Amino acid sequence: xxxxxxxxxxxxxxxxxxxxxxxxxxxxxxxxxxxxxxxxxxxxxxxxxxxxxxxxxxxxxxxxxxxxxxxxxxxxxxxxxxxxxxxxxxxxxxxxxxxxxxxxxxxxxxxxxxxxxxxxxxxxxxxxxxxxxxxxxxxxxxxxxxxxxxxxxxxxxxxxxxxxxxxxxxxxxxxxxxxxxxxxxxxxxxxxxxxxxxxxxxxxxxxxxxxxxxxxxxxxxxxxxxxxxxxxxxxxxxxxxxxxxxxxxxxxxxxxxxxxxxxxxxxxxxxxxxxxxxxxxxxxxxxxxxxxxxxxxxxxxxxxxxxxxxxxxxxxxxxxxxxxxx
Amino acid sequence: xxxxxxxxxxxxxxxxxxxxxxxxxxxxxxxxxxxxxxxxxxxxxxxxxxxxxxxxxxxxxxxxxxxxxxxxxxxxxxxxxxxxxxxxxxxxxxxxxxxxxxxxxxxxxxxxxxxxx
Numbered sequence: 001x002x003x004x005x006x007x008x009x010x011x012x013x014x015x016x017x018x019x020x021x022x023x024x025x026x027x028x029x030x031x032x033x034x035x036x037x038x039x040x041x042x043x044x045x046x047x048x049x050x051x052x053x054x055x056x057x058x059x060x061x062x063x064x065x066x067x068x069x070x071x072x073x074x075x076x077x078x079x080x081x082x083x084x085x086x087x088x089x090x091x092x093x094x095x096x097x098x099x100x101x102x103x104x105x106x107x108x109x110x111x112x113x114x115x116x117x118x119x120x121x122x123x124x125x126x127x128x129x130x131x132x133x134x135x136x137x138x139x140x141x142x143x144x145x146x147x148x149x150x151x152x153x154x155x156x157x158x159x160x161x162x163x164x165x166x167x168x169x170x171x172x173x174x175x176x177x178x179x180x181x182x183x184x185x186x187x188x189x190x191x192x193x194x195x196x197x198x199x200x201x202x203x204x205x206x207x208x209x210x211x212x213x214x215x216x217x218x219x220x221x222x223x224x225x226x227x228x229x230x231x232x233x234x235x236x237x238x239x240x241x242x243x244x245x246x247x248x249x250x251x252x253x254x255x256x257x258x259x260x261x262x263x264x265x266x267x268x269x270x271x272x273x274x275x276x277x278x279x280x281x282x283x284x285x286x287x288x289x290x291x292x293x294x295x296x297x298x299x300x301x302x303x304x305x306x307x308x309x310x311x312x313x314x315x316x317x318x319x320x321x322x323x324x325x326x
Numbered sequence: 327x328x329x330x331x332x333x334x335x336x337x338x339x340x341x342x343x344x345x346x347x348x349x350x351x352x353x354x355x356x357x358x359x360x361x362x363x364x365x366x367x368x369x370x371x372x373x374x375x376x377x378x379x380x381x382x383x384x385x386x387x388x389x390x391x392x393x394x395x396x397x398x399x400x401x402x403x404x405x406x407x408x409x410x411x412x413x414x415x416x417x418x419x420x421x422x423x424x425x426x427x428x429x430x431x432x433x434x435x436x437x438x439x440x441x442x443x
Contacts, residue, residue, distance in 0.1 A: 023402035032401075036409050043417045047424040054428025058436055064358075084355040091351070095344045098395045102336050149440075217441050223367060226441075235443040303397075310395045314388055321384040325358045326377045 031304045035311045038273075042315050045269065046322055049262045059216040061255035062225070063324050065162070069136045083324050086129045087316065090274075093122025094313040101306045104299025109288065112302060116285040119309065123278040130271050137263065140246030143194075144253040145201060147239040151216055152255050158210040160227055165243070168211055169196045169204035194243035201243055205233075213237070216255045263323065270319055273312050280305050343394045350383050372429075 022029055053060050063079075070078040100115035143165035144154045157163045177183075179190045196204075205211055212230040219226050228236065244253045252260040284305050293299045357365070357376060365376040393399045398406055 022405035022408065024405055029405065032405065032409050036413055039413050040416055043420055047417075047420050050421065051424040051428040051431075054425055055431045055435065057429075057432050059439075080355050080358050084351065087351055088348070091344065091347050094391065094395055095340060098340050099337065101397075102340065106335060215441060221367070239443060307396055310391055313395075314391045317384055317387050317391065321354075321380050325354055325380045326373075 025300060027304050028300065028307070031307045035307060038311065039315075042266075042269075042318070045262075045266050046318060049266065049322060052258050052262065056256055056258070058218050058220070059255065060218070061216075061252070061259045062218070062223075065225075066137070066254045066259075067133065067324065068141065071132070080324060082129070082133065083320060086126060086133070087320050089122055089126045089129065090313050090316050093119050093126065094310050096122060097306045097309045101299070101303050104293070104302045107294070107299070109291070109294055112288050112293075112299060113285070116281060116288060116302070120278055120281050120285060123274055123281065123309075127271060127274055127278065130267065130274075134264075134267075137260070138246050138248060140244075140253045142253065143196075143243065143245040145198070145237070145240050146242050146244050146251060147236065148241045149239070150257075152244065152253065153236055153240075154214045154225070154253070155205070155211055156214045156227055162214070163211060165196055165201060165204075165245070168208045169200045170207060171196070172200055172203070194245050196243050198240050198243055202237065202240070205237065266319060267323070270312070270315055273315065277305075277309050277312050281309065339394060343390050346390055347387055350387050354380060354383055 024032070065079075067083060068077050068079050070076065070082050096115045096118040100112050100119060103111035103115060141164070142154060142162045144152050146152055155163050155165070155168070178193050179188060181187070181189045209230070213228050213233045213236060215226045215228060215236075217226045218224065242251075244251045246253055247257075247260040247263075249257070249261055249264065251257055254260075284301055287293060287301065288299075293301055357379065361376065365379065366374055368375060371378060392410070398410070
């Protein structure tokens with residue numbers, strides 16, 4: 001094995017010097033070790049998610065019931081399809097990236113430019129998809145109520161399927177409007193109100209005798225949420241604190257707020273990586289067009305951003321598994 | 327070795343790896359939607375066989391991305407080990423401790439959570 005101590009100092013050090021420890025250039029090796037440390041960061045986050053999930057194993061939200069939307073298929077129950085599509089978009093942009101690297105090895109400027117452009121477009125589509133996923137999660141689908149001790153109660157129809165609050169709640173038209181800065185004192189405002197008040201939901205529940213409630217608790221025999229018979233439902237509903245629609249960092253209509261917190265944090269952190277990747281790709285893309293690497297004599301820079309881009313894809317593979325599949 | 331000096335195209339290999347990754351993802355999605363009771367409701371090694379399958383498939387995907395998209399196969403053995411072994415060891419260590427701890431907290435906490443009102 002070659003000596004791995006850098007003994008030579010000359011003006012070329014920042015370009016990698018003449019020593020090549022581990023047989024890789026300075027930039028490439030540092031990119032590998034950055035990726036290693038970033039991988040450990042993501043493992044920390046996903047590990048923390050795993051800890052909390054095991055802690056609340058009997059009441060964790062079921063991903064299939066949370067992420068059920070697909071563009072242009074409104075109201076259809078489509079679990080997993082959308083996120084599978086997102087996975088394909090990212091894998092495909094990884095393929096175009098590696099094709100750009102491959103073209104770079106052969107010094108084909110035109111091909112590198114074209115594949116870099118495809119990679120950037122793929123990254124942007126993925127970011128848009130993620131924004132849409134967030135929008136649906138924040139907006140919610142059915143609505144639920146929160147009890148005084150923080151537990152979430154969802155409503156189901158006679159067949160055991162979840163039912164939207166709009167379908168049964170009776171609007172009493174007595175609801176107060178949201179306080180905004182232009183309506184009251186200039187420094188006073190509040191976040192958006194739930195679509196119905198507790199009284200409206202309760203009136204609707206009493207009027208519709210075929211509706212009952214569902215607890216967060218998972219029945220281990222069937223791995224589905226426990227449905228409470230209507231006769232016993234009132235003992236739970238006497239404890240209602242508020243109506244919840246959608247999810248944010250404090251409340252989550254699908255169950256544990258922690259699920260929403262981890263979802264926002266981990267997919268947000270990953271999305272931020274994708275965003276930085278797109279920006280870096282754009283910079284390199286323009287450098288390729290300007291002929292910077294043609295003059296330098298090699299396309300190693302494309303290879304280095306390629307490493308980062310594939311890493312982003314690699315992380316998504318794990319996020320996909322731990323948030324949507326397992 | 328010395329990938330930059332080679333001028334041969336690897337496009338065939340790239341599309342083959344893409345095919346493998348796609349097939350694995352499709353299998354995962356089909357299993358995730360179908361959730362066969364025999365795999366989903368039984369238990370093995372502390373979780374369902376379905377989860378073990380997902381985990382193994384994910385690691386296979388990670389291998390293909392790292393080895394063929396990130397060209398880890400072309401790096402020297404020492405760099406490969408410095409990166410991969412470090413990651414694998416530390417992540418396994420962290421995950422093992424956190425998951426065991428999570429189960430323990432669940433064992434202590436779950437009997438205290440009230441589900442009947």
